[in-house]
Amino acid sequence: MSNKSSVRVRFAPSPTGDLHVGNIRTALFDWAYARHTGGKLIFRIEDTDTERVTDQYIQAAIDTLKWLGLNWDEGPEVGGEYGPYLQSQRLEIYATWADKFLAQGDAYHCYCSGEELEERRQLQMKNNQAPGYDGKCRNLSATQIQEFKSQGRKPVVRMRMPDGETTFVDAIRGEVKFEHKYVPDFVLARADGSPLYTLAVAVDDVLMKITHVLRGEDLLSSTPRQIRVYQAMGLKPSEYPIFAHLPFVMGQDNAKLSKRNGEVSIAWYREQGFLPEAICNYLALLGWSPGDDKENITMQELVELFTVERVNSSPARFDMKKLEAINGDKIRALTIDEFLKWALPFLINAKVITGTQAELDVVRSALPIIQERIVKLAEIPTMLNFLFVKNFKVEGDEMGKIVDPDSQNVLKVALTKLEPVQSWDHVAIESVLRVALIEELGLKPRIAFSALRIAVTGSHISPPLFESLELLGKERSIARIKAAISN
């Protein structure tokens, strides 16, 4: 490998949809590697397929990456000396190279129509032959070309794969070899001159001086084609980038993660209240490991520890439970100020609060008691709703649990003991209630406090009772207990 500061890695998604878990894992590794080596991360948009690409996804991808904390040195928004970084803005460059390949004899015009190709492919399959371009237009005579032209045919540009084989060393998998008889001549540019991935990706990696290509394993078998383009461009093997094909992230059904087998859109994780650092931490563990037993790491630690050598070659199954566990850990590690910053949008979105200073003060004092009780930020609204709801009412199910004589008695006793309490803090509240209900009435704590919990929070599951009472305030607490007493 060349010296450290010259490392240039690229993340080059095709914006045909929202960035998903697999894309992000790749982006994360690209980023971590660039940062680890002190190199540059180049963000390039591969939008050569005009039929599938949508502009909105480009902006969405930018937003997602930024939200995750992954920054880039060259690319959309930041520019760079090798731009533009949208392939749709580099069309002339690809056209120029395609012409050069044609002139050099590395590529040739192919006049076969899609239907003809498909027909021949079916025939190959039927005869148990490897399907692929059969080389029909490889050596057309001038008269044949005239003939096709007079038929009004427009040619595509097809790369000639010479006999032989391509061998390259994948940084994760070792030496990989493809015999060219299994790598048919491939199309570089459509009849209208627009480039295909195979052309654009190779040209850009060379022009943008990419030194390391870390990408999904699905591109492994397209590597010989990419190398063929390098050769046509005049590169020596020592000038090829280093390839590292990352293992897949798979869904529950053992297939590549997709919308069908799991939640893949990062937007969804964001809405659920997963922290960017938790997502990155978890994703980093899919196909890579720090080496020791420490799994909960910061972005900083990831950068320090990440090496391609430690990337696994086998695919990993996505496990929501573990992501949640890590997210819970990260949430618990937040300072209250940070936690507040993350919590507010969820509270406001759920219309639990509007965002007044008074509300913020309450939320801030309530956060410590729910911090270790949630796994996702989206759980916050339901947990704190009882503190803000205007017309509080215990719902039927829960109400049914406190209409029995014992519960009613607890509420009545609690009411009389609580009303005189002057300093309304959880310590005082707890001691009063313990004396009255546990010592004097001889009740089991879980029985005694359960009735009160339901009466004031509306649910048998809530944050700690005494702190909840304190946060609610004396007035509302008393009122709710009164309301829960049947007569």
Add this chain to the structure above:
RNA sequence: GGCUCCGUCGUCUAGUGGCCUAGGACUCUGGCUUCUCAAGCCAGCUACGAGGGUUCGAAUCCCUUCGGAGCUACCA
């Protein structure tokens, strides 16, 4: 079908010939703690796909086999 990649607990992984009667994390189960729910703590379950070699010794090396995945486009 062909080509290529991959194969350690349910899941993510540690492991590069002896440190492995295989370690950690998540999940699950049981327990402790306890005002609910959590958190925390303790314990337990469970794996080298299979079969052959090589070796004093193999999860680690070799072969075969089985299984899974990707590719096989004028998608990327």
